[in-house]
Amino acid sequence: METVKTPAEQRVVLHNIGWNTYERLLADHENNSAPRFTYDRGELEIMSPSPEHEKFNRRIAQLVLAVAEELDIEAEDLGSTTFRREDLERGFEPDSCFYIQNEEQVRGKERIDLAVDPPPDLVIEIDITSPSFNKLPIYAQIGVPEVWRYNGERMTILILEGSDYAETTESIVLPPVTNGVLTDFVEKSKTTRRTVWLQRVRNWAHKRSEPGAVR
Amino acid sequence: METVESRAEQRVLLRNISWETYERLLDERGDSRVPRLAYDRGDLEIMSPSSEHESVAYFVALLVAVLAEEMRVNAYGVGSTTYRHGDIGRGFEPDASFYIRNEERIRGKPRIDLSVDPPPDLVIDVDITSPSLDKFPIYARLGVHEVWRYDGTRATIFLLEEGEYVEAGESVALQSLTSGDLTHFVEESTSLGSTDWLRRVREWARGNVTG
Numbered sequence: 001m002e003t004v005k006t007p008a009e010q011r012v013v014l015h016n017i018g019w020n021t022y023e024r025l026l027a028d029h030e031n032n033s034a035p036r037f038t039y040d041r042g043e044l045e046i047m048s049p050s051p052e053h054e055k056f057n058r059r060i061a062q063l064v065l066a067v068a069e070e071l072d073i074e075a076e077d078l079g080s081t082t083f084r085r086e087d088l089e090r091g092f093e094p095d096s097c098f099y100i101q102n103e104e105q106v107r108g109k110e111r112i113d114l115a116v117d118p119p120p121d122l123v124i125e126i127d128i129t130s131p132s133f134n135k136l137p138i139y140a141q142i143g144v145p146e147v148w149r150y151n152g153e154r155m156t157i158l159i160l161e162g163s164d165y166a167e168t169t170e171s172i173v174l175p176p177v178t179n180g181v182l183t184d185f186v187e188k189s190k191t192t193r194r195t196v197w198l199q200r201v202r203n204w205a206h207k208r209s210e211p212g213a214v215r
Numbered sequence: 216m217e218t219v220e221s222r223a224e225q226r227v228l229l230r231n232i233s234w235e236t237y238e239r240l241l242d243e244r245g246d247s248r249v250p251r252l253a254y255d256r257g258d259l260e261i262m263s264p265s266s267e268h269e270s271v272a273y274f275v276a277l278l279v280a281v282l283a284e285e286m287r288v289n290a291y292g293v294g295s296t297t298y299r300h301g302d303i304g305r306g307f308e309p310d311a312s313f314y315i316r317n318e319e320r321i322r323g324k325p326r327i328d329l330s331v332d333p334p335p336d337l338v339i340d341v342d343i344t345s346p347s348l349d350k351f352p353i354y355a356r357l358g359v360h361e362v363w364r365y366d367g368t369r370a371t372i373f374l375l376e377e378g379e380y381v382e383a384g385e386s387v388a389l390q391s392l393t394s395g396d397l398t399h400f401v402e403e404s405t406s407l408g409s410t411d412w413l414r415r416v417r418e419w420a421r422g423n424v425t426g
Binding site: 018 | 221
């Protein structure tokens with residue numbers, strides 16, 4: 001007997017969608033974190049994450065907050081908040097996102113308006129199945145400084161340089177995190193109980209928060 | 216127990232979508248037949264079929280065309296036309312659809328308007344992965360008499376009886392065709408070359424159909 005497994009993400013793409021239609025769909029889904037809508041000049045991707053996808057999403061978000069806390073860095077988790085710029089005809093809803101360097105600028109804000117507020121400092125993107133379109137140009141246009149991508153096996157850290165992202169080993173928004181450390185922790189999260197796993201993350205971060213700590 | 220990941224369809228379900236938004240999406244998508252939209256009183260399923268899905272749909276539609284020809288029955292194929300009825304808040308785009316009993320009323324019509332035209336007599340639905348929106352209530356409310364559904368393993372013929380679909384032993388649109396025959400033909404379409412497959416379909420038709 002076969003079990004049909006749901007893929008980690010279900011995605012559909014609609015073409016030639018007007019900005020107004022995109023906004024209407026967002027309005028109908030204002031309080032839901034799924035499905036997630038990504039818009040780029042007429043192309044609209046709608047993505048439904050599976051529980052497997054969301055589990056990785058939650059763990060990575062918990063890692064960010066735990067590391068930030070241990071390092072005494074302020075970080076605000078804004079989850080899958082909608083970020084959009086009508087003037088650029090682009091919008092996205094990340095798997096998770098954080099304000100770290102710019103946390104104070106958005107503290108207490110009920111809504112983010114990219115016309116006046118800064119973009120999130122860190123965006124997490126999980127793509128276990130191939131994405132239908134490349135979201136990096138959207139993040140670049142909106143000015144997200146750092147993106148972490150997880151493909152089911154590896155975590156990649158991407159830093160915005162000009163109008164493109166470059167793969168790098170070390171995080172800038174959350175030093176001393178590296179892609180190797182992230183990949184390792186996410187891999188371990190597959191088989192470790194959450195509480196134990198989180199404690200290991202904290203221990204790791206704590207060791208690196210001490211003065212003269214070795215990376 | 217084997218675990219298989221199927222990508223035969225990708226689906227997302229949106230809720231609380233107004234009829235106006237549904238129509239806007241249809242308009243903006245334009246003539247493209249993908250992705251497919253199905254709407255039921257606020258719930259909207261958007262589905263992208265893979266080549267596996269499309270090839271099953273193709274062969275079932277071809278089967279209808281060939282059997283209809285052999286049986287000397289006029290079948291008017293309308294493909295994955297959008298069928299919608301704003302007054303009752305439902306719409307769908309099947310994998311294939313045919314007018315058979317009502318063929319003469321529809322033949323040559325540039326547009327089908329369900330507020331005045333009859334619904335298709337036969338709808339083909341391929342759902343290898345589970346649909347996120349049950350379309351049977353939509354078909355039922357729009358009055359589609361016969362639905363053939365293929366779920367990746369079995370093909371089933373359904374007939375509308377008193378507002379609900381009931382599994383039927385035999386097709387009404389193309390008499391003497393059973394769910395078993397249909398399943399067999401779908402399976403063969405993935406192993407036989409199309410010319411052999413077509414020959415077998417015709418042989419079956421000539422052997423099974425009298426007159």
